[in-house]
Amino acid sequence: MTEHSLWRFSRAIHRAINERQPGDLETLIDDDVDWAIYGPIDMFPFLGARRGKAAVLEVIRRIAETVRVRRFDRESVMLGVDSAASMMRYSLTALDSHKPISVRLAHFAKFKADRLSSIRVLVDTFDLVEQVLGRPIHLPRIAP
């Protein structure tokens, strides 16, 4: 039984971010990849939708300029033949302020011939924004 594409992709993306070595990642992304990380692009211009390998590698380069991954825990994972979904909790360090950032995300990924062909990433964005701002945003109580 060969290793699932998710594990190779995971190692490669963390290496690209933490060591700024995108070589492995480059070989694991489909040329025509369909990519989206949902979130406030005004604050983080590297979020949002991208199409194609070059655009995705540029996103990863910018993420690598912004944060370092200190640790991650995969809280849930589901593997299909050519697909994978996880819920993950990341402990990051912001490179400018050296502040810790903790963020939870979920991804749904598809692979084609071992390469990432599509991914959608959802982030607990309000929690992320408050941490990066360094102060709570006042919210009215809405629901009963």
Place this chain on the structure above:
Amino acid sequence: MTEHSLWRFSRAIHRAINERQPGDLETLIDDDVDWAIYGPIDMFPFLGARRGKAAVLEVIRRIAETVRVRRFDRESVMLGVDSAASMMRYSLTALDSHKPISVRLAHFAKFKADRLSSIRVLVDTFDLVEQVLGRPIHLPRIAP
């Protein structure tokens, strides 16, 4: 082949919210269910972690008092034997203001004897908060 527990659970939860008929849902939740919807509990007190069927039914009752589900699209889904994960986009109507709310979420669920035993729900919370506030929150641009 019998129907996956996810589909039964999905129908029951939507019926509980839109028709305020929690009877079906009650039979599909494990007594000791482990439940969490991550998000700002100051604004929405029904978010957060809960344990046990009674606490979860109370959450659903409060959600049913707050919104109506207009439609939902399951953008990604993965099914295991006793597990399921989806990424979904909901079109809701706030019952007090009659305003439309659009929210994307991801869930990872586990079932035991056809009953929900555990679920974790992640929401694109910043987008949700801005819609409910009815105004954008100003964000500084952080990343390069």
